[in-house]
Amino acid sequence: MTRSARVVLLGTAGGSPYWANSSRAGNAAAVVVGDRYYLVDAGREVVRQLMAAGLGDHTSDTGGPLDALRAVFLTHLHSDHVVDLNNVLSVGLHNGLPRADRPLPVFGPGSRRRLPPLFGDRPAPPVTAPANPTPGTAEMVDLMVRTFAADYNDRAFDGGSPTPGELFRGVDVPIPARYIADPDGDPHPRMRPVQFHEDDRVRVRATLVQHAPMFPALAYRFDTDAGSVVFSGDTGPSDNLAELARGADVLVHEVVDTGWVDQLLPHPRTAGQEALFRHLVTAHTAVEQVASVARAAEVGTLVLSPLIPGNWPRERWQRGRGDFTGQFLVGEDLMVVDVAAKRR
Numbered sequence: 428m429t430r431s432a433r434v435v436l437l438g439t440a441g442g443s444p445y446w447a448n449s450s451r452a453g454n455a456a457a458v459v460v461g462d463r464y465y466l467v468d469a470g471r472e473v474v475r476q477l478m479a480a481g482l483g484d485h486t487s488d489t490g491g492p493l494d495a496l497r498a499v500f501l502t503h504l505h506s507d508h509v510v511d512l513n514n515v516l517s518v519g520l521h522n523g524l525p526r527a528d529r530p531l532p533v534f535g536p537g538s539r540r541r542l543p544p545l546f547g548d549r550p551a552p553p554v555t556a557p558a559n560p561t562p563g564t565a566e567m568v569d570l571m572v573r574t575f576a577a578d579y580n581d582r583a584f585d586g587g588s589p590t591p592g593e594l595f596r597g598v599d600v601p602i603p604a605r606y607i608a609d610p611d612g613d614p615h616p617r618m619r620p621v622q623f624h625e626d627d628r629v630r631v632r633a634t635l636v637q638h639a640p641m642f643p644a645l646a647y648r649f650d651t652d653a654g655s656v657v658f659s660g661d662t663g664p665s666d667n668l669a670e671l672a673r674g675a676d677v678l679v680h681e682v683v684d685t686g687w688v689d690q691l692l693p694h695p696r697t698a699g700q701e702a703l704f705r706h707l708v709t710a711h712t713a714v715e716q717v718a719s720v721a722r723a724a725e726v727g728t729l730v731l732s733p734l735i736p737g738n739w740p741r742e743r744w745q746r747g748r749g750d751f752t753g754q755f756l757v758g759e760d761l762m763v764v765d766v767a768a769k770r771r
């Protein structure tokens with residue numbers, strides 16, 4: 428019997444701020460296959476949103492909702508995509524993680540291994556954590572555990588709780604070394620998708636996308652018996668993403684309204700401000716561009732999420748439909764998208 432598959436958008440606000448007059452939670456989505464689910468990104472309020480979505484055991488105080496979680500996939504390490512990962516891991520001790528498949532893998536990009544280039548005409552700032560200024564996913568999870576060691580040790584020694592090593596582990600997605608050797612040379616080298624995870628419900632592939640200077644930045648594709656779904660992560664238009672998304676049933680794609688960036692940097696601009704404008708918009712996909720991405724990849728359903736900024740009215744995003752003829756949805760928190768519903 429084919430298990431049903433659906434996507435639940437948990438949070439649809441892009442960017443790191445708490446946006447004024449917006450109730451959208453931070454970047455996160457669940458791929459639900461039968462009675463288990465997979466988490467893509469862990470932005471703010473992710474655990475509360477899992478609860479609200481009714482995933483896992485959401486009726487008891489301590490049984491879930493993380494009991495049904497099978498794996499976490501981080502697209503990149505900007506805070507708006509990972510800031511509540513620690514909640515999943517440490518609060519998770521009390522919200523079902525001990526009942527989940529474990530150790531729970533937390534997949535994500537490895538280290539950039541080099542500071543980003545200094546942008547603009549100004550002196551270099553002091554480096555944060557100079558001994559290891561760009562930790563990747565495995566290191567980040569380890570550092571989170573160290574930060575909260577007092578809590579983990581108290582729970583384990585006093586309360587007999589499972590230890591972090593039993594509960595979860597961070598894993599760097601194995602992108603071939605030749606594509607990530609020079610993060611400043613070509614931050615978006617053309618590559619074939621890499622399959623790195625498979626279980627009885629999903630096969631997951633990843634590719635590098637264009638979010639420079641944040642690097643590596645990944646998009647993910649989940650293939651299930653019911654259908655397939657692709658998450659763009661944060662990216663400008665990307666041939667790698669187009670290849671990964673080819674023929675997918677659902678594409679969940681980020682968008683930025685460049686009018687918002689215009690507002691931040693009003694005309695007339697200095698050369699430096701113009702460079703900053705280009706810099707900001709090339710790391711994201713303008714709402715006017717996303718339809719052509721979906722059309723070229725021949726996906727069945729296009730879902731816009733996350734939205735940058737996170738507080739502009741829904742109508743502003745409708746023009747993302749463009750000439751895309753499949754199902755088009757502007758993402759809303761807790762929206763459910765059937766992965767197989769719109770198969771052509």
Ligand SMILES: [Zn+2]
Pocket residue numbers: 503505638641661
């Ligand atoms: Zn980002």
